[in-house]
Amino acid sequence: MVKTILFLCGLAIVISLILAAPLLTRWRRKRIRDRAFPHQWQTTLDRKIPLYKSLPKPLQERLRGYIQVFLTEKTFTGCGGLTITNEMRVTIAAQACLLLLNQNERFYPKLNAILVYPGAFVVNTTQSMGGYVVEEKNVARRGESWDRGIVVLSWEDIQYDATHGRDGHNVVLHEFAHQLDQEGGRADGVPFLTPPVDRATWAQVFRREYDRLQRDVQRGLKTVLDAYGATDPAEFFAVATETFFEKAQLMQRHHSDLYQVLECYYRLDPASWGSKI
Numbered sequence: 001m002v003k004t005i006l007f008l009c010g011l012a013i014v015i016s017l018i019l020a021a022p023l024l025t026r027w028r029r030k031r032i033r034d035r036a037f038p039h040q041w042q043t044t045l046d047r048k049i050p051l052y053k054s055l056p057k058p059l060q061e062r063l064r065g066y067i068q069v070f071l072t073e074k075t076f077t078g079c080g081g082l083t084i085t086n087e088m089r090v091t092i093a094a095q096a097c098l099l100l101l102n103q104n105e106r107f108y109p110k111l112n113a114i115l116v117y118p119g120a121f122v123v124n125t126t127q128s129m130g131g132y133v134v135e136e137k138n139v140a141r142r143g144e145s146w147d148r149g150i151v152v153l154s155w156e157d158i159q160y161d162a163t164h165g166r167d168g169h170n171v172v173l174h175e176f177a178h179q180l181d182q183e184g185g186r187a188d189g190v191p192f193l194t195p196p197v198d199r200a201t202w203a204q205v206f207r208r209e210y211d212r213l214q215r216d217v218q219r220g221l222k223t224v225l226d227a228y229g230a231t232d233p234a235e236f237f238a239v240a241t242e243t244f245f246e247k248a249q250l251m252q253r254h255h256s257d258l259y260q261v262l263e264c265y266y267r268l269d270p271a272s273w274g275s276k277i
């Protein structure tokens with residue numbers, strides 16, 4: 001009898017802790033968000049991130065809080081001799097958190113570490129050439145997102161992209177869109193969807209727009225979305241995210257359904273943010 005009571009008490013404590021964990025995390029994050037935002041970090045946002053300046057004031061404030069949480073929870077490591085500075089950390093965090101502004105505090109739950117190289121880095125890839133033939137080659141990359149909770153970035157490209165906020169190319173937005181996609185496992189172009197976004201509408205619009213981009217690229221036509229998006233559905237989602245934030249008005253005009261689905265997913269309307277870039 002005593003054993004049973006002890007077991008039930010233990011079980012009740014474990015269940016309480018499990019139920020309380022999300023509340024404790026929310027409470028801890030709120031305390032971090034409420035801290036004073038360091039002056040040096042603010043200078044980086046003002047001088048290096050034009051996208052930040054284009055945000056409405058309430059979103060700027062939320063972003064500053066999110067940056068503080070992100071920088072508390074994620075680890076940064078310099079590679080290839082690079083020393084990580086606060087400017088690097090804030091520049092990366094600001095753009096990564098832009099995707100989260102209305103995502104109900106989902107701070108990339110699988111992501112642990114961000115590796116940063118001074119410039120493009122070389123990776124060894126293998127490609128099946130049919131039959132038993134496999135070709136191995138070294139490829140230069142600007143960024144990578146692994147489903148094991150790691151993002152790899154080139155600082156040279158981050159800097160260029162951050163200050164060229166209207167060209168539809170942004171390696172941080174791209175790789176962190178992959179992270180959102182990889183929350184459920186391997187990237188397939190379908191991130192974790194919650195109402196009002198429904199899977200059927202997402203699939204229908206993304207399929208149609210992906211096919212359209214592939215057709216336009218094959219015909220050599222000028223496209224709003226970068227041709228790299230025609231590679232596969234996962235790249236299409238990452239490229240569409242870059243376009244959504246950096247060429248919002250163009251996307252809204254020429255790909256209104258795609259814009260609408262992404263507006264619903266990110267719960268943001270960058271086309272209305274004005275142009276301070």
Ligand SMILES: [Zn+2]
Pocket residue numbers: 174178234235238
């Ligand atoms: Zn990609």
